[in-house]
Amino acid sequence: MTPRLRHLTTLENMPRATIERLLDRAVAMRDACAHGTRKLDLLAGRTILNLFFEPSTRTRTSFELAARRLGADVINFDIGFSSTSKGEELYDTLHTLEAMHLDAIVVRHKISGTPDELVRHAMSGVSVINAGDGNRAHPTQGLLDALTIRQHRPNFEQLGVVICGDVKHSRVARSDVHALAALGVRDIRLCAPAALMPGEHELPHCQRFTDFDEAVTGADAVIMLRLQKERMAATDLQDEADYFRHYGLDTRRLALAARSALVMHPGPLNRGIEISSEVADGAQSRILEQVGNGVFVRMAVLAEMLARP
Amino acid sequence: MTPRLRHLTTLENMPRATIERLLDRAVAMRDACAHGTRKLDLLAGRTILNLFFEPSTRTRTSFELAARRLGADVINFDIGFSSTSKGEELYDTLHTLEAMHLDAIVVRHKISGTPDELVRHAMSGVSVINAGDGNRAHPTQGLLDALTIRQHRPNFEQLGVVICGDVKHSRVARSDVHALAALGVRDIRLCAPAALMPGEHELPHCQRFTDFDEAVTGADAVIMLRLQKERMAATDLQDEADYFRHYGLDTRRLALAARSALVMHPGPLNRGIEISSEVADGAQSRILEQVGNGVFVRMAVLAEMLARP
Amino acid sequence: MTPRLRHLTTLENMPRATIERLLDRAVAMRDACAHGTRKLDLLAGRTILNLFFEPSTRTRTSFELAARRLGADVINFDIGFSSTSKGEELYDTLHTLEAMHLDAIVVRHKISGTPDELVRHAMSGVSVINAGDGNRAHPTQGLLDALTIRQHRPNFEQLGVVICGDVKHSRVARSDVHALAALGVRDIRLCAPAALMPGEHELPHCQRFTDFDEAVTGADAVIMLRLQKERMAATDLQDEADYFRHYGLDTRRLALAARSALVMHPGPLNRGIEISSEVADGAQSRILEQVGNGVFVRMAVLAEMLARP
Numbered sequence: 001m002t003p004r005l006r007h008l009t010t011l012e013n014m015p016r017a018t019i020e021r022l023l024d025r026a027v028a029m030r031d032a033c034a035h036g037t038r039k040l041d042l043l044a045g046r047t048i049l050n051l052f053f054e055p056s057t058r059t060r061t062s063f064e065l066a067a068r069r070l071g072a073d074v075i076n077f078d079i080g081f082s083s084t085s086k087g088e089e090l091y092d093t094l095h096t097l098e099a100m101h102l103d104a105i106v107v108r109h110k111i112s113g114t115p116d117e118l119v120r121h122a123m124s125g126v127s128v129i130n131a132g133d134g135n136r137a138h139p140t141q142g143l144l145d146a147l148t149i150r151q152h153r154p155n156f157e158q159l160g161v162v163i164c165g166d167v168k169h170s171r172v173a174r175s176d177v178h179a180l181a182a183l184g185v186r187d188i189r190l191c192a193p194a195a196l197m198p199g200e201h202e203l204p205h206c207q208r209f210t211d212f213d214e215a216v217t218g219a220d221a222v223i224m225l226r227l228q229k230e231r232m233a234a235t236d237l238q239d240e241a242d243y244f245r246h247y248g249l250d251t252r253r254l255a256l257a258a259r260s261a262l263v264m265h266p267g268p269l270n271r272g273i274e275i276s277s278e279v280a281d282g283a284q285s286r287i288l289e290q291v292g293n294g295v296f297v298r299m300a301v302l303a304e305m306l307a308r309p
Numbered sequence: 310m311t312p313r314l315r316h317l318t319t320l321e322n323m324p325r326a327t328i329e330r331l332l333d334r335a336v337a338m339r340d341a342c343a344h345g346t347r348k349l350d351l352l353a354g355r356t357i358l359n360l361f362f363e364p365s366t367r368t369r370t371s372f373e374l375a376a377r378r379l380g381a382d383v384i385n386f387d388i389g390f391s392s393t394s395k396g397e398e399l400y401d402t403l404h405t406l407e408a409m410h411l412d413a414i415v416v417r418h419k420i421s422g423t424p425d426e427l428v429r430h431a432m433s434g435v436s437v438i439n440a441g442d443g444n445r446a447h448p449t450q451g452l453l454d455a456l457t458i459r460q461h462r463p464n465f466e467q468l469g470v471v472i473c474g475d476v477k478h479s480r481v482a483r484s485d486v487h488a489l490a491a492l493g494v495r496d497i498r499l500c501a502p503a504a505l506m507p508g509e510h511e512l513p514h515c516q517r518f519t520d521f522d523e524a525v526t527g528a529d530a531v532i533m534l535r536l537q538k539e540r541m542a543a544t545d546l547q548d549e550a551d552y553f554r555h556y557g558l559d560t561r562r563l564a565l566a567a568r569s570a571l572v573m574h575p576g577p578l579n580r581g582i583e584i585s586s587e588v589a590d591g592a593q594s595r596i597l598e599q600v601g602n603g604v605f606v607r608m609a610v611l612a613e614m615l616a617r618p
Numbered sequence: 619m620t621p622r623l624r625h626l627t628t629l630e631n632m633p634r635a636t637i638e639r640l641l642d643r644a645v646a647m648r649d650a651c652a653h654g655t656r657k658l659d660l661l662a663g664r665t666i667l668n669l670f671f672e673p674s675t676r677t678r679t680s681f682e683l684a685a686r687r688l689g690a691d692v693i694n695f696d697i698g699f700s701s702t703s704k705g706e707e708l709y710d711t712l713h714t715l716e717a718m719h720l721d722a723i724v725v726r727h728k729i730s731g732t733p734d735e736l737v738r739h740a741m742s743g744v745s746v747i748n749a750g751d752g753n754r755a756h757p758t759q760g761l762l763d764a765l766t767i768r769q770h771r772p773n774f775e776q777l778g779v780v781i782c783g784d785v786k787h788s789r790v791a792r793s794d795v796h797a798l799a800a801l802g803v804r805d806i807r808l809c810a811p812a813a814l815m816p817g818e819h820e821l822p823h824c825q826r827f828t829d830f831d832e833a834v835t836g837a838d839a840v841i842m843l844r845l846q847k848e849r850m851a852a853t854d855l856q857d858e859a860d861y862f863r864h865y866g867l868d869t870r871r872l873a874l875a876a877r878s879a880l881v882m883h884p885g886p887l888n889r890g891i892e893i894s895s896e897v898a899d900g901a902q903s904r905i906l907e908q909v910g911n912g913v914f915v916r917m918a919v920l921a922e923m924l925a926r927p
Contacts, residue, residue: 033410038354045656047683057386058405065356065409068382073686077675088889096676096885099909100683101651267405271397291408342719347663366695367714374665374718377691576714580706600717 005304007128009115010137011178019182023147025300026293033069033296040299042307043072046103050076051093052131053085053109058267059131059140062291063106066298072103072306086111091121098124103306105129112136127305135169141266142175144297146183148290149221152262156180160187160258162215164247165225165274166196172266176223177203191215193235193247212247213256221262224249224274240273250276254284262286314613316437318424319446320487328491332456334609335602342378342605349608351616352381355412359385360402361440362394362418367576368440368449371600372415375607381412381615395420400430407433412615414438421445421480436614444478450575451484453606455492457599458530461571465493469567471524473500473556474534474583477507481575485532486512500524502544502556521556522565530571533558533583549582559585563593571595623922627733627748628755629796637800641765643918644911651687651914658917660925661690664721668694669711670749671703671727676885677749677758680909681724684916690721690924704729709739716742721924723747730754730789745923753787759884760793762915764801766908767839770880774802778876780833782809782865783843783892786816790884794841795821809833811853811865830865831874839880842867842892858891868894872902880904 002018011019032040048067050060060076067074077097079085085093097105104127107115112134119128132138153159161180167173167190177188190197191209209215216222227243237243244250254263263275263285271277280287311327320328341349357376359369369385376383386406388394394402406414413436416424421443428437441447462468470489476482476499486497499506500518518524525531536552546552553559563572572584572594580586589596620636629637650658666685668678678694685692695715697703703711715723722745725733730752737746750756771777779798785791785808795806808815809827827833834840845861855861862868872881881893881903889895898905 047686049679057388061358061384061386061406062409064384065411068356068384075679075682075686077679079675088895089886092885092887095906096909097679099906100680100913101910102683267401268398269401277397288404288408291405292410295409366697370667370693370695370715371718373693374720377665377693576710577707578710586706597713597717600714601719604718 005301007115007119008139008301008305009119009128009130009133011139011142011175011182012137014178014182016182016184019143019146019179022143022297022300022304023150025304026143026147026296029296029299029303030293039069039071041071042303043067043070046072046306048072048074048104048106048302049097049102050074051079051097051105051107053079053107054132056108056132059108062294063131063298066295067302069295070299070302072302075102086114090114090117094118094121095123098122098126102126104302106131108132110134129301129305132171135171136174138171138175140294140297140301141172142179143301144290144293145172145176145223145264145266146179147293147297148264148286149180149262150183151289152286153220156184157186159185159221160189160219161185161221161223162189162191162219163223163225164191164212164215164249166227166231167192167225168196168198169228169231170225173223173225174203177206181205189215189219191247193237195234195236196231213253216253217256219257219261221264222249222254222257223264226266226268227270227274229270244273248272248274248276249279251278251282254279260284264290267291314610316424316428317448317610317614318428318437318439318442320448320451320484320491321446323487323491325491325493328452328455328488331452331606331609331613332459334613335452335456335605338605338608338612339602348378348380350380351612352376352379355381355615357381357383357413357415357611358406358411359383360388360406360414360416362388362416362423363441365417365441368417371603372440372607375604376611378604379608379611381611384411395423399423399426403427403430404432407431407435411435413611415440417441419443438610438614441480444480445483447480447484449603449606449610450481451488452610453599453602454481454485454532454573454575455488456602456606457573457595458489458571459492460598461595462529465489466495468494468530469496469498469528470494470530470532471498471500471528472532472534473521473524473558475505475536475540476501476534477505478537478540479534482532482534483512486515490514498524498528500556502546504543504545505540522562525562526565528566528570530573531558531563531566532573535575535577536579536583538579553582557581557583557585558588560587560591563588569593573599576600623919625733625737625746626757626919626923627737627746627751629757629760629793629800630755632796632800634800634802637761637764637797640761640915640918640922641768643922644761644765644914647914647917647921648911657687657689659689660921661685661688664690664924666690666692666722666724666920667715667720668692669697669715669723669725671697671725671732672750674726674750677726680912681749681916684913684920687913688917688920690920693720704732708732708735712736712739713741716740716744720744722920724749726750728752747919747923750789753789754792756789756793758912758915758919759790760797761919762908762911763790763794763841763882763884764797765911765915766882766904767798767880768801769907770904771838774798775804777803777839778805778807778837779803779839779841780807780809780837781841781843782830782833782867784814784845784849785810785843786814787846787849788843791843792821795824799823807833807837809865811855813852813854814849830871834871835874837875837879839882840867840872840875841882844884844886845888845892847888862891866890866892866894867897869896869900872897878902882908885909
């Protein structure tokens with residue numbers, strides 16, 4: 001058995017067995033909740049702190065719910081989002097929180113690598129969980145996406161998965177690739193305008209496409225990324241309608257994918273920019289299932305780290 | 310018995326029996342607390358989310374206290390108050406929250422009808438509670454005002470109640486009228502400068518006054534509304550002192566009302582604008598009782614909706 | 619035995635026996651936590667409200683943790699920090715909160731004396747705890763500093779303690795002096811540039827120094843204060859480097875103090891301005907111990923006030 005997780009900063013190089021254990025644990029959480037269990041006591045008396053240097057109501061709420069369903073206390077440490085807090089100032093905040101005997105810190109920060117810096121500087125037994133750092137990693141999103149796909153298409157070796165949009169700046173894309181590759185998906189296709197595609201040295205196992213029609217053909221799951229509107233300027237595309245024409249998922253394009261291909265999106269949606277409402281709300285959409293799985297995956301991660309064996 | 314409430318968006322057309330059941334339940338909550346019960350377990354394991362698109366520390370805190378006293382968890386979903394979030398964006402937020410398996414959403418929004426929109430678009434078993442929408446409804450305020458009056462003047466058929474101030478833009482006034490009319494109050498008087506009086510088609514059972522002295526004469530309860538200072542301009546009145554002279558409640562005017570008439574205000578007070586400090590802090594003031602009843606009414610509403618039978 | 623505390627607004631004139639009881643209780647809390655107790659039930663069913671008119675994530679979090687470890691519920695009442703809320707408006711907020719039957723209000727406000735105003739205007743059994751008012755008092759900081767010193771140097775009568783920095787504007791300095799003097803410390807030295815030294819009538823039992831080398835010589839504990847950068851202008855010092863040269867604590871200066879003198883700071887640190895990183899992170903630093911003691915002292919204060927005997 002792979003060792004118990006102490007921190008979670010990235011899925012890169014995480015052993016397949018650890019990922020599978022976390023997904024299995026998330027399924028157990030989902031089953032308990034489906035059978036009417038409203039609260040588990042696994043983390044009674046534990047305190048988890050949300051340390052968000054970037055605003056994110058959805059992810060913060062998902063972690064808060066996960067922690068409370070396990071019986072833990074949650075504290076939101078409200079950082080002014082104007083400050084990025086780095087270097088000594090960041091470590092002083094970390095050490096202050098450690099001195100208060102918290103059990104885990106859930107951190108989001110716009111600078112890639114910040115969670116690892118916290119792990120490196122942590123002095124006590126506190127666990128660090130990355131809730132998104134720069135464009136580097138969003139490991140619980142990667143896990144919840146893998147879980148959502150596994151539920152419907154468990155034969156990962158045979159799957160084709162497309163990730164389309166601003167791949168270059170997307171921590172979701174990176175964590176998805178790390179999770180899916182570890183679980184055996186061999187056919188991972190990245191699709192983006194040239195200016196929004198990461199360099200060749202990054203994510204080397206993936207195929208790259210600039211033509212979305214080509215990329216989506218025969219795919220079993222299509223993961224659409226949110227376009228930060230300020231990134232539009234970097235592309236050759238003239239406006240949002242133009243972006244949608246080339247990189248938006250609509251019913252015509254979805255019909256090119258495999259029958260009943262899964263449609264996914266980390267949210268929040270830009271309807272009419274990267275995805276049509278018809279597809280987002282259609283029968284193949286797994287978007288809300290992703291949200292539900294997000295809570296179970298975060299419960300699994302917290303339980304793995306903090307529950308007494 | 311009228312059916313159990315599933316949502317609470319307005320008191321308009323709510324059956325008298327339902328209102329009375331909620332008030333009775335609020336009294337039971339008050340009695341339990343008065344006898345030293347600090348926490349009930351009726352909602353253990355339930356999660357209630359505060360979704361406030363308008364800031365309101367008092368109402369949010371009242372709901373939070375009510376939920377916690379029933380043993381529920383509470384999550385504050387911090388929406389940037391700059392955004393109103395409407396249409397697809399609002400429904401996406403709703404569906405995201407539903408996918409996280411919340412039990413109830415307490416919503417405040419400046420657009421009238423938003424809570425009903427949420428009810429219409431809700432897909433799962435989540436309950437929606439209106440904490441104030443535009444100038445349309447503030448049902449828990451209507452219930453707590455009815456409860457406060459009932460405590461002191463239970464014979465609703467014989468009562469005269471004045472509601473004075475910016476009636477036109479007041480959701481409190483509307484919910485008060487709906488509650489009181491349903492409970493049998495026949496003499497409801499609205500008093501406002503002409504520009505702040507709602508159209509005749511609205512609240513048709515009420516008498517309308519522009520002269521406060523006339524309106525208050527013989528009244529058993531006087532509900533003063535908060536004047537939004539930016540509304541002053543719409544009136545013929547020159548300034549706040551002028552407003553107070555015509556529509557403020559002071560001891561002289563209160564003496565025109567019935568003996569021991571109840572003085573009420575939803576808060577926060579504009580002292581010296583719509584009410585004098587002497588009256589607000591005087592023996593006839595029920596303003597703080599209203600605040601206390603607010604918690605009990607919200608406990609009653611949450612228990613009605615969410616407690617297992 | 620001195621009477622049980624009902625409110626805590628200042629340590630000035632607090633009997634030595636009361637201070638010692640609070641410190642002993644804090645030690646008992648620390649011991650319980652060290653032995654694995656994660657949660658006490660002393661305050662189950664109680665509700666504590668944080669009413670912060672000045673932002674302070676660290677102190678607010680410390681109080682929140684303390685309350686939750688005792689089983690209490692905590693509500694953060696989010697005041698817009700632009701408003702100071704004083705006079706009638708402040709009392710209306712107080713009375714509203716009292717009407718909601720809260721057990722304690724933890725208040726921070728930039729106007730000195732605000733907590734006492736709240737005590738004077740409180741109508742019900744609510745307890746008021748000062749989390750810092752203007753430059754007047756920060757009693758839980760005074761207690762935690764006394765506890766940190768007592769742990770290492772229990773013979774208060776023989777101690778020399780230096781407090782260095784912007785003493786004039788520091789509520790920490792005042793509460794430290796009140797605590798230490800009550801506990802028997804006779805040699806308390808204040809060190810500051812002339813413009814940042816309080817008037818002679820204030821803190822009369824202390825020795826005053828403008829030369830830090832002289833002040834620190836032989837001291838057993840050195841408490842450094844945070845310099846608000848906007849205060850620099852008032853001094854004769856040219857810039858932060860100049861301030862550090864005259865009033866910063868570095869290894870050379872620390873060597874003038876007694877062997878193993880304690881280094882303390884209320885945080886957050888301005889490294890390189892009032893303290894060098896080498897000293898802040900060095901073997902003599904008790905800064906993180908102070909943070910940990912802060913939680914235990916706040917648990918002690920809350921339990922003293924609110925636990926059933």
